[in-house]
Amino acid sequence: MAHALADPWTQGFVQRAFLELALLGIVGSALGCWVLFYELSYGAESLAHSLFPGLVLAALAGIPLVLGAAGGVLVAAAAIAVFGRTPEIGRDTAIAVVITTLFGLGVLLALAPASPPGLNELLFGDLLGVSGTDLAIAAGLSVIVLTSLVLLHRQLLAVGFDRANAVTFGARPVLVDLALLGLLAAAIVIGVQGLGNLLVLAVLVGPAATARVVASRLLPMMCLAAVIAITCGAGGLYLSYYAETAGGASVAGITLAVYLGVRLGAAAQASVARRFLANSRKRARSSSPGPSGGSLA
Secondary structure (H helix, E strand, C coil), X not given: CXXXXXXXXXXXXXXXXXXXXXXXXXXXXXXXXXXXXXXXXXXXXXXXXXXXXXXXXXXXHCCCHHXXXXXHHHHHHHHHHHHCCCCCCCHHXXXXXXXXXXXXXXXXXXXXXXXXXXXXXXXXXCHHHCCHHHXXXXXXXXXXXXXXXXXXXHHHHHHHHCCCCHHHXXXXXXXXXXXXXXXXXXXXXXXXXXXXXXXXXXXXXXXXXXXXXHCCCHHHHHHHHHHHHHHHHHHHXXXXXXXXXXXXXXXXXXXXXXXXXXXXXXXXXXXXXXXXXXXXXXXXXXXXXXXXXXXXX
């Protein structure tokens, strides 16, 4: 048993994959809670899809995919933030138009004669192929994202709780929105090499959504989300190693299973609590004295 648990960690590619997932889990735990608080889950998913043309351009140009992902996602973040502020357009319409346009551009580039092979790796990543260079870039971006979140904490709170009056507290909603989308873009870049643009949101938002079910305060929610993300990452690697399944898909699948388990468990617990409270009230009414103060009997 001990050998089965320890054997995967003797492999360098498993160690690098876990470090990538740990970095993404720590960043995602902090940023994912803000994404849920600002109701940006759809925007986050759209940003992940928007880096597809950047990935294709990077592959065609022979440059690191992370650079193409960064360029594509930053362009999308800026476009959504700018056009989403226009009342005639609105955030949802801006997201739909920008992301559809960018993804369509990526498809056109991918279908070109010079398009690179293995597009499934651009979509789903190659978790077990993460290199030392990828880890160095991810670590640098992680430090930037976490430091920025600490510096922006008060402004994020002010805008999130009272956007209309946030200016009186020294916060600028437009700049905060841009900063949050930019940090989200950086977090997506951290995980795109290993998880691709279709699965990276599972690690960014999934653990935060799970933690939100059982935690009501922001800091405990972030800490719990980090534990969930790292645990699911390790579980996904075990599944991939022994079942020979895709690494990124294994991590995403376990993350989803944990969320559903916690969600169903919380719903069942709430149902039991409601029934217990209803029965307690019923017993209290049946044993209460009559209108005259005596026994009903």
